[in-house]
Amino acid sequence: MLTASNPVIDVEWPEETLDAEPIDDLVAASRRGSREAQQRLYDCCHQRVYRLLVRMVGLGEADDLVQQVFLQVFRTLKQFSGQSRFETWLYRVSVNESLQHLRKQQRCQRCVSLESDFMDRQPDQERDFDHKELMEHVLARLDAELRSLFLLREVEKQSYAEIAAALQIPEGTVASRLSRARQLLKQYLVELGWEP
Template identity: 45%
Template sequence: MEPSHENTAQNSIGEPTVQAASVGDRRALHDIYEATSDRVYRLMVRMVGIQDADDLTQQVYVRAFSKLSQFSGDSKFETWLYRLATNEALQHLRREKHRRTKELIVEPTMLATDHVEQDERIAMLRQALDQLDPELRAIFTLKEESGLSYQEIAQALGIPEGTVGSRLNRARRELRRLIDTPQ
């Protein structure tokens, strides 16, 4: 299954669907994938770049579906899935000893009348994001791209909520510094 890479409604996965999927119900597994794959894919693009996003998205679902019995229900299913996805991305980045220049993603909703100027701003932000420490990038991406709350990010990454706030502030400061400093 390949993610459709289109915007979908952010429906929450219910407990009955997760329970059915955990015992191998193929329809429930499919429903989970369809409801969440676009958001997981976008997270992967932001974390590791478009080159590896498809493969890592698939790896996230292989891992998630094999570990469904470990989902305790203490948080939303999507929060648990984001934690798996973020961990998969961070492991991938750790395995990669060198940084690569990642392709710029421009979504149609981001296009403005002055394409060149906006493309330059997006490229600068993308380049700055690529230079951020992967854990700061994960927090920034989960907050700004995925719209998760501090509590959801804390649950997804297994860190205290206060740490989310301080790391998010550090990520924003570092991004400003990277953007303001000529390369």
């Protein structure tokens, strides 16, 4: 909510909720500076961004990165042309930010060494823990760019055209890289004793 100590420009925006049309309204109002619209847009979209970032950079880093992604989104919203869906643009920012973060992390020699967040967890309640752990492990091993592509397809259910738009690569490249990602995941799983 806006307060006296929160001097932002506010505009009216429609009260409709979360299907495709109101997202466009929320984007337009957010672009005009409505903090309330920005919050609604965040509410609509942050779970899918967070889900992607957790798999890209780990549970411990995802909080800070989701914050960074949305700051980047709101600060550069004027550059969003509307030619692609907002969701596609959001995925583009998310993947770019996570790849940049991973590159920076690789350069940072003195960073506190953190083990994989998911590897920290204890096998307590999940009946499928073995399979889940296997999948966490092989995904973490996969090259980050291939991983982002696999996640956009398998978890976020994006089409090849949407992935191509998000990652700014041709659809043919999406197809070949996705095939490569699946082959590698299968190979890594088999190396860990998985029987397809």
